[in-house]
Amino acid sequence: MSVAKLINELRHFFKINGPTTHIDKFSSILQRWLKENQDLPFLERLQTQAQFDMSHYVRNVIYKEEELFEIVIIGWLPNQHTSFHGHPCGGCLFTVLQGHLLETRETGEKQLLDISTDVQYIEDSLGKHKVECLSREKTISFHIYSPPFLSSVSSSNS
Numbered sequence: 001m002s003v004a005k006l007i008n009e010l011r012h013f014f015k016i017n018g019p020t021t022h023i024d025k026f027s028s029i030l031q032r033w034l035k036e037n038q039d040l041p042f043l044e045r046l047q048t049q050a051q052f053d054m055s056h057y058v059r060n061v062i063y064k065e066e067e068l069f070e071i072v073i074i075g076w077l078p079n080q081h082t083s084f085h086g087h088p089c090g091g092c093l094f095t096v097l098q099g100h101l102l103e104t105r106e107t108g109e110k111q112l113l114d115i116s117t118d119v120q121y122i123e124d125s126l127g128k129h130k131v132e133c134l135s136r137e138k139t140i141s142f143h144i145y146s147p148p149f150l151s152s153v154s155s156s157n158s
């Protein structure tokens with residue numbers, strides 16, 4: 001399944017269900033898509049859409065459907081990190097495509113994330129979290145926000 005097929009499936013899903021509802025089904029769409037696309041050429045094509053900056057991690061919005069969802073690829077260099085932040089716009093489903101991230105939740109729970117890790121989900125009812133790049137090399141993560149993250153807060157939070 002290509003990115004276009006994932007977008008079509010998500011668009012169909014959110015138009016029927018509205019944003020950030022039925023998280024289990026929303027997760028299963030992304031999980032199935034990732035399972036079907038484990039080949040290296042596919043991952044490499046996706047990874048080329050990541051952007052990097054020496055001063056800060058970079059969010060690259062690759063698709064946005066107003067009021068429903070957006071797909072973002074984040075490029076991280078070693079030691080780049082977010083502060084603890086919430087997700088006031090809605091939920092965020094995310095996974096790692098390359099490298100390693102450490103996610104820390106307000107509860108103190110920590111999880112090391114890499115390409116073998118299952119999809120993660122965060123929304124404000126689960127508390128705030130922070131994310132940091134632990135790799136010595138570039139790390140790339142893939143995020144679906146529903147509804148889209150507001151651009152006014154996207155430069156400092158993810």
Ligand SMILES: [Fe+2]
Nearest residue numbers: 085092157158
């Ligand atoms: Fe986040």
